[in-house]
Each structure stands twice: as structure tokens, then as C-alpha cells.
Amino acid sequence: xxxxxxxxxxxxxxxSAPLIAANVNYTIGIxxxxxxxxxGSMNSSIQREYFDSESGIDGMRRSxxxxxxxxxxxxxxxxxxxxxxxxxxxxxxxxxxxxxxxxFIGGSGKSIFYSTDYGNYYQLECDYSFWEFDFPLTLGxxxxxxxxxxxxxxxxxxxxxxxxxxxxxxxxxxxxxxRKGSFSKxxxxxxxxxxxxxxxxxxxxxxxxxxxYRGSTKVLTDNTKNDYLGFGxxxxxxxxxxxxSGYRFSMGVSYYYYSI
Amino acid sequence: xISSNRVLAIGEIAVGMNVGITYDPNHLEDxxxxxxxxxxxxxxxxxxSRVSTIDIPYSPLLGFNFRYQFNYLLFRLGCHLAxxxxxxxxxxxxxxxxxxxxxxxxxxxxxxxxxxxxPLKERTYFFMGVGLAYNQAYVKxxxxxxxxxxxxxxxxxxxTNRRDRYTQDFAGYHLIFGAEVPIxxxxxVSTEWIHQEGRSxxxxxxxxxxxxxxxxxxxxxxxxxxxxxxxxxxYYIKI
Numbered sequence: 001x002x003x004x005x006x007x008x009x010x011x012x013x014x015x016s017a018p019l020i021a022a023n024v025n026y027t028i029g030i031x032x033x034x035x036x037x038x039x040g041s042m043n044s045s046i047q048r049e050y051f052d053s054e055s056g057i058d059g060m061r062r063s064x065x066x067x068x069x070x071x072x073x074x075x076x077x078x079x080x081x082x083x084x085x086x087x088x089x090x091x092x093x094x095x096x097x098x099x100x101x102x103x104f105i106g107g108s109g110k111s112i113f114y115s116t117d118y119g120n121y122y123q124l125e126c127d128y129s130f131w132e133f134d135f136p137l138t139l140g141x142x143x144x145x146x147x148x149x150x151x152x153x154x155x156x157x158x159x160x161x162x163x164x165x166x167x168x169x170x171x172x173x174x175x176x177x178x179r180k181g182s183f184s185k186x187x188x189x190x191x192x193x194x195x196x197x198x199x200x201x202x203x204x205x206x207x208x209x210x211x212x213y214r215g216s217t218k219v220l221t222d223n224t225k226n227d228y229l230g231f232g233x234x235x236x237x238x239x240x241x242x243x244x245s246g247y248r249f250s251m252g253v254s255y256y257y258y259s260i
Numbered sequence: 261x262i263s264s265n266r267v268l269a270i271g272e273i274a275v276g277m278n279v280g281i282t283y284d285p286n287h288l289e290d291x292x293x294x295x296x297x298x299x300x301x302x303x304x305x306x307x308x309s310r311v312s313t314i315d316i317p318y319s320p321l322l323g324f325n326f327r328y329q330f331n332y333l334l335f336r337l338g339c340h341l342a343x344x345x346x347x348x349x350x351x352x353x354x355x356x357x358x359x360x361x362x363x364x365x366x367x368x369x370x371x372x373x374x375x376x377x378x379p380l381k382e383r384t385y386f387f388m389g390v391g392l393a394y395n396q397a398y399v400k401x402x403x404x405x406x407x408x409x410x411x412x413x414x415x416x417x418x419x420t421n422r423r424d425r426y427t428q429d430f431a432g433y434h435l436i437f438g439a440e441v442p443i444x445x446x447x448x449v450s451t452e453w454i455h456q457e458g459r460s461x462x463x464x465x466x467x468x469x470x471x472x473x474x475x476x477x478x479x480x481x482x483x484x485x486x487x488x489x490x491x492x493x494x495y496y497i498k499i
Binding site for chain 1: 280
């Protein structure tokens with residue numbers, strides 16, 4: 001009874017009734033990991049138009065003698081999630097997961113920009129942040145490898161929602177300013193996922209996963225429009241997309257309802 | 261015994277059919293985003309104007325493949341057709357006429373892969389390979405009344421033509437990774453991921469300008485960098 005109830009919670013219950021007789025197993029697990037280059041380059045129109053960067057953070061990394069600057073790295077995200085898998089007929093699997101990812105390392109520093117109005121370089125403090133949650137659904141194959149390991153390859157799509165914020169400040173500029181951008185939207189990135197699982201008991205397995213996301217939102221309009229003071233009132237409204245693309249590396253543990 | 265050795269030496273031939281999905285075939289995202297930024301900026305500074313932004317296209321995939329497997333080696337010839345439904349946006353200046361911007365594209369790729377098979381059981385494999393791909397790419401951007409937004413678009417380096425059309429066949433390369441399991445003795449199912457790269461040399465425009473005259477400028481390249489997700493059914497032919 002308890003197993004049936006848990007299977008229902010696992011969203012896969014609609015599939016289970018006709019398939020239980022055909023050797024179905026369910027797993028539930030948790031995972032966590034890192035995503036390098038989280039949010040991509042985080043390019044936006046204000047960076048392109050006023051700070052002369054065609055490539056977001058990458059183009060904002062500048063230095064100059066006489067002005068204090070520091071390195072600005074792309075964000076590295078850390079994520080945690082929960083996943084369920086239904087494995088049927090030994091080889092086929094459906095995976096549904098939910099994860100939350102937040103920028104952890106990088107995304108802030110000091111740069112410079114050139115003002116055509118004043119014909120000089122000025123310090124620019126940059127700050128980027130990004131968080132997202134997503135619910136990927138993938139279909140694929142599960143291949144038993146020796147007696148106590150499985151390898152999964154699955155592909156699918158995720159519902160992903162994210163919020164990207166940026167902030168650019170200059171106190172040394174003759175017309176000091178702070179410009180903030182805020183963007184939020186959902187998208188459906190495509191996913192490829194390769195997972196290896198090793199059983200430490202007949203029902204518990206540890207796993208390691210590499211997944212690749214590909215997709216972004218359309219260009220979005222800045223939600224923060226009242227930041228127009230200073231900087232000749234320019235750049236109060238920013239435009240950017242939210243990029244969910246990139247590789248994710250994770251480790252986790254899964255519990256199998258039926259012993260393998 | 262003699263018979264089984266002969267089969268191993270000859271290898272196996274399989275034909276398969278694939279369906280799948282890809283995101284942004286022909287890599288138009290950057291250009292579409294430029295149009296969208298220009299239109300959104302105009303709308304923000306011109307209350308009363310109307311704008312509908314252009315979506316980045318997803319495309320269904322249909323494919324066929326022919327494979328020859330010899331021990332641990334895989335030779336695969338594929339054919340993958342990607343044709344998204346057109347994607348469209350528009351801008352209507354205050355007191356002006358709507359200019360519809362329609363993006364039409366397709367991409368046919370024929371990847372020839374050489375790879376390794378990791379056999380786990382009978383017809384239960386992981387495989388990965390690399391190879392060249394022959395690509396046929398097509399991009400067309402139509403504007404219904406380009407004069408309505410020509411000053412905006414030209415200022416951002418975007419086209420103000422009634423039609424811009426580019427098409428070319430060119431070579432690229434790819435990486436393929438997949439898994440395959442049996443349904444029965446002859447049929448298998450597979451999951452595959454293909455990442456491909458390739459860029460044409462600058463192509464002449466086959467479009468028309470605002471006045472309807474044929475043009476060859478501006479030239480542009482087509483970039484087929486992208487990812488294909490494929491699910492397939494394969495049939496092994498007895499040889």
C-alpha cells in the first residue's frame with residue numbers, strides 16, 4: 001500500500017497500472033551539483049550601448065592603470081534537486097525532476113568604461129545575479145552495466161523559470177549613477193542527460209550526472225525603470241534575454257522501490 | 261561455429277527512422293534578438309506604438325539513418341530534416357502601418373559518422389562518433405512594409421529590405437552520442453544526441469529591396485551550429 005502511494009506521488013502512477021506486470025521499478029532521489037557559466041554571458045543592451053561590451057560579462061573585464069579594477073567572472077551556479085525515475089521493461093526510463101539553482105561564485109567586480117561625453121575613462125562597479133528553477137522531463141534508455149551499475153541516456157525538455165538582475169554603478173563619473181536591470185520569464189530548454197548509477201545496496205544507488213541544457217527566453221524588457229537619475233538619464237530601461245543553456249554536473253543518491 | 265565467425269566478420273547493417281527536436285536551427289537567435297531589442301526600445305520611447313516580438317524557433321526533426329557495425333566500429337550515415345513553423349513579429353509606429361517581419365528557415369543535414377560501440381549485451385550499445393556533415397541551409401526574412409521601420413532597423417545594422425534570402429550547401433562537422441536497446445531480435449530503439457558545427461562562406465542575398473528591385477547585398481553567413489535530440493527505431497537487416 002505504501003509503495004503504491006509513493007508511486008502515485010511520483011507522478012508516474014498513470015503509467016504504472018498496466019506496466020507493473022511488465023517489470024516496472026521506481027526511484028526517488030536527491031541530487032546537487034554545479035553549473036559553470038550559469039546564465040551565460042548575461043549580455044544586455046545597456047552593456048552594449050553605453051559600456052561598449054558586445055559580450056556581456058566577458059567584455060566588461062577590463063583594467064587600466066590609475067583606476068582600481070577587479071576580475072569579473074561569469075557566474076557559477078549551485079543547484080539542488082529531487083528526481084524520480086520510472087524504469088520499465090529493464091531498458092526504458094522516464095525521468096522527472098525539479099531543481100533550484102542560484103549563482104554562487106562570480107558575477108561582481110570593478111571595471112572601467114569610456115565616456116564620449118567627457119572624453120575620459122571612469123570606474124564602473126558591476127554586479128550580476130541569477131537564479132532559476134526548472135522541471136525537466138526526459139525519456140530515454142537505461143542500460144544495466146554489470147550487476148551493480150546502470151547507465152542512463154535520456155533527452156527531453158524542461159519548464160524553466162529564471163530571474164536575472166544586473167547593477168552598474170559609478171561614483172567617480174561626473175554625473176554619478178546607478179543602473180539596475182531586472183528580468184524574469186520562463187522558457188523550455190532542451191535537455192540531454194547522461195547518468196551513471198552504482199548500487200551500494202539492493203535498493204540504494206549513488207549517481208553522477210552530466211546534463212546539457214539548450215534554450216533561452218526572448219529578449220525581455222527591464223522591470224526596473226525608475227533608475228534614471230544621473231548618467232544623462234540614459235540607460236534606465238535595459239533589454240536582455242535569460243539564457244538557460246550550459247552544462248551541469250551533479251551527484252546524488254536514489255532509492256529504488258523494488259530491489260534490483 | 262564457422263557460420264557465427266562469418267557473421268561477426270561481415271558485421272551488421274541497420275536502417276532506422278528518427279524523430280526529435282532542435283532549438284534555433286541555423287542559429288538565428290542573435291539576429292532575432294536584435295530586431296526585438298530595436299522594436300522594444302522604440303515601443304518604450306514611443307507610447308501608442310505597437311510591437312509584437314519574434315520568437316526563437318524550435319523545430320521538429322525527421323530523420324533516417326543507415327548504419328554498418330563491424331565489431332566495435334560504427335559507420336553511420338544520417339539524414340535529418342529540420343523545418344520550424346515560421347516565426348513572426350511586427351511593429352506598428354504611432355499613426356503608421358504595421359510592418360510584419362516573418363522569418364522562414366530550414367536545415368537539412370547529412371552527417372557521416374565514424375565511431376565506437378560499447379556493447380553491453382546483444383544489440384544493447386552505447387556509441388559515440390564524430391564526422392563530417394553535408395548541410396543544406398535556407399534563411400528568408402520578409403518584411404511587409406519595411407519603410408515603416410527602415411530608419412530604426414538601419415540604425416541598428418538590420419535589414420530594411422522587403423525580402424532577404426540566403427541559401428547554400430556546405431560542409432560542417434559533428435559529434436554524436438547515443439544508446440540503443442533491443443525490442444526484439446531485429447528491432448531496436450535508440451536515443452541520440454548530435455551536436456553539429458558549420459558555417460558557410462559569405463553568401464549573396466537573393467532578396468528584393470523596398471522598391472522591389474533584386475539585390476545581392478548585404479552578404480551574410482549561415483551558421484548551422486546546434487543540437488539535435490533524436491529518438492529512433494532501427495531494423496537490422498540479415499546479411
